Each structure stands twice: as C-alpha cells, then as structure tokens.
Amino acid sequence: MNINKESIYSSETQLRVRYGETDQMGYCYYGNYAQYFEVGRVEALRKVGMTYKQLEEMGYMLPVSTLNIKYFSPAFYDDLLTIITKITEQKGVRLVFEYEIYNESKKLLVTADTMLVFVNKSTMKPTTPPKEFVDLFFDKK
Amino acid sequence: MNINKESIYSSETQLRVRYGETDQMGYCYYGNYAQYFEVGRVEALRKVGMTYKQLEEMGYMLPVSTLNIKYFSPAFYDDLLTIITKITEQKGVRLVFEYEIYNESKKLLVTADTMLVFVNKSTMKPTTPPKEFVDLFFDKK
Amino acid sequence: MNINKESIYSSETQLRVRYGETDQMGYCYYGNYAQYFEVGRVEALRKVGMTYKQLEEMGYMLPVSTLNIKYFSPAFYDDLLTIITKITEQKGVRLVFEYEIYNESKKLLVTADTMLVFVNKSTMKPTTPPKEFVDLFFDKK
C-alpha cells in the first residue's frame, strides 16, 4: 500500500540538542540525527496505535535497511528541534518513514528517509508485519 | 575532477564494535556508522597528505551535506570491522567519499557515501579548498 | 556558600530512553547517564535564572572535574525517566550538582554527583563565576 503523504500517518515530536551532541564546529554532530529520526519513528508508531516496544514483544525486530539524509543547515546546542515523521509506505516486509527537522525559527535543517524491514526474532528472516499492525493502517483510512 | 575509483585515493582502517555501540537487538546501532565513516574519512585524508585537523587549522570546516547508507547485514559486539574509504570526487566546493564496511569473515555489511562541503570558518560560506589540498590530488596522478 | 539541599535549587526534568541508548543486555548503557545529568544541569541552571548558553556567551566554560555514579537498577528502552537535579554547592570556582534518576514506577535507578569548574574562555584558567550568577543564589535566599 502506498500511503498518501498528506495522510494522518504523520506525527510531530520535539527534542533539544544536548551539549554532548555538539562537535567542535559547534554544530550538532551529523551522526546524531539517526537517533532523532528514531525518536520520530517511535512517536509515529505510538500515534498509529502500536509501539515499537509492543512489536518487539510480539516477536518482531525492525532493523533499518536504508538511510538517506540531506543536511541543509546546522542545528546548535540547546536548539529546540521539531521532527515531523511520516509513514509513507507499508508494503510486504517494508516500512518507509520520511522526516523533516525544523528549528525554532521554522527553518528546515534536515530531510531524510529510512526503510525498515520486519524481521522475525526467532528465524531472523524478513517477514510481513503482524495483521494487527497492517489493520491499523486500513482502519484509519 | 572525477577521480578513478580504482585509484590510490582509497584507504583502509579497522575498528572494533564497542559494547556501548550495540542496541537491544544485539546489533551495532544503525546510527553509529556515521562515526565509523568519519573515522574512515580521517584516515583517507591523512593518507592523501593533509589531515582534517590541518584543514581546520587553515580555516576550513567540512560539514557533511548528504549521507546515504545501505545496511546489508548487522555488525555485532567485538566484531573487528574493516572500513574501506574512497575519495571519488573533488570538484568545486565538494568532496565525495564512498565507504564499504566488512566484518572479519569478509562479509560486506554496509555501503555508503557522503558529500562534504568546504566552508570558510570566518565567513561560514562554502568555498573551494586550499590550493595545497587540490594539488595533492594532481601530484599523485 | 553551602546550599541547603532542601532548597529551591532543585529542578526536575524528564526524558525517554532512546533505542540507540540501550545495549545488548537490554539496559540503558551505563555511559549515557552522563548526558542525562547534563540535561538535568541545563534545566537546573535555566530554573535558577541563567542558562548554560548565556554563561558560554559571557565567556565562561564549565568543564566537569569529577563525576561519581551509583547504579542501583537498570533503565530500559522507552522508560520515561525523571531526573532530579540539585545545586548543592557554589564556592570559589566550583559548582556542585547532585542527581537522582527515577523510572515511572518511582524506583530509584541512579544517584550521582558532579563538580564543575568555571573556566575563563580566553585564558583557559579557572575563575570565579560572574557576579550576576552568584547573585542569583543570594537573591533567592
């Protein structure tokens, strides 16, 4: 299923850049955004109705398969960032998220996307998500 | 200048996955690879003949502009990883690196590329790299 | 000045354990707490009336001189932690913070203290804090 990007599968969360996340350029280190996207994903799933934790407890893992980031402008220490996360595709074993990160002046700092793959914890093989999860998408249509 | 990928602008470095870099899946956390690529870049520049530190001391910063990663297979705690880093393009203000990460069984775990941009520390504007740096590439041809 | 621990120089802040902060034991990695304490310090200073950012802009740095942590019980992924931070001493160049971290079941997970030292950014020597900062403590008495 390709999900309409203007859909309800969009969530917003905020976090502050920590001191330890800056580097000696004074920028938020480029590698930290992967954690921020994960914070966004977690909230997006919580909003859809099934937490990442529940998925793990049901025997699924969701390793990241691809990550693509474009950095337009740096974030700085103590900046309050807004992460907008959209679930844009859930097809077969795949789950695609898109992200935008803004600072308090509403400046777009970063865009990114990640593809995750459902994996069965016992077999360690890719697998389709549980029916309860798929239904969450159809229910909300 | 487009640099031949089979060229000498390739370097190899190794590191071990730290315990704190694993996550509760038992995988090396997907966000840590950005640090590994940076370790690769640092060694690649050292090999070419100008360290990242020297570039900073000459008044340049090199923020990352794009990062793309494909994760094929996980790395685990205490795995000794080999990072192969290639400088594949240096044109205008841009510097492109490509990476491959292998484990001890020579399994390819991750491929990635990053584009970095030379920035003048005083003006904070993109700028071409210092002549000494560009010459390093031509000298070695 | 020794500050009464039951005083107003106490603040409370919350954060959620991120997936990337867990390790393969399934625990929040022991090294991440240093960042959590820093989040606590930042909020404690904000509450007292002068942000860490303002102190840096006034020409001060506040490197950590000692850190002592006791780990009683682990934090897990997605746990909502409460960090209680107290400023317990400001004497000469020194600033002492004490911390307690609780999970949602109000279980005490960690206690810690840090001593920070005011450093003049230009001379890089220890220095007493700015009068405006010291006054904040006396004003509130």
Place this chain on the structure above:
Amino acid sequence: MNINKESIYSSETQLRVRYGETDQMGYCYYGNYAQYFEVGRVEALRKVGMTYKQLEEMGYMLPVSTLNIKYFSPAFYDDLLTIITKITEQKGVRLVFEYEIYNESKKLLVTADTMLVFVNKSTMKPTTPPKEFVDLFFDKK
C-alpha cells in the same frame, strides 16, 4: 582476593578521539570516557584470558555498579589516547577496575574506577563468577 596493583593484571590499549566525540568547547565530551573505560576493560579481560563475550556466552552479564572519574586535563580531537586498565579486586560477585588515560605527551588526563557485578542472565541475580574465570587469577600468581 585483593590483587596487587603492580601485578600483571594490567593492560594497555590505545584509541583516537573521534570528531563526533568532541563538543563545542573543543574537548572530548566528558560522557565519552565511560566508553573508553569499557574498551580498556575488554582488553584487560582478553589479556587475563577470558573475553567479555565469552562470559556473556557462558550466561553472565557484568553491569556496572559504580563509576568514579576525575578529569584533570581535556583530550582533544584526533588525540591518540593510552588507556591503562588494572583489575584491582575480584571478590565475591564483584570485579573492580582502575583506569588511567594519558595523551601522546604522556600527560595524565583522567583517572577512574568502576565496580562491576557478575549477574546470572537467567535469574538476573548477582552471582559469583565461573570457576574458570576465578582460576585465571590464581593460575597467574
């Protein structure tokens, strides 16, 4: 058993401060040392003759119970650090490590100690270490 500090239970390992480990003071962030000590512990155990990984595979976990750090002088980006790790006590369920970190000019930057506790992975209760592990200490006397 109290272990003589001048004993063979001492190991030395080196690592370079990564760019992402610096903060906007230009210092290696104070929270990163916990990872460095872990790198030291891992090598110390490897030298004694049983890796941390083997201990985990035998059903033991070794969470950290206390961490105390004194920071004397900062480490900077690209500094090659030497970590000296000593196992100074193995008694009952406890294992104590002491650390010193030096830079290339042989300046002492940091001293620290950690107490770890052997935990049975199935019961999640503190437990004495496996006999094979304890014997390693006596054998080497």
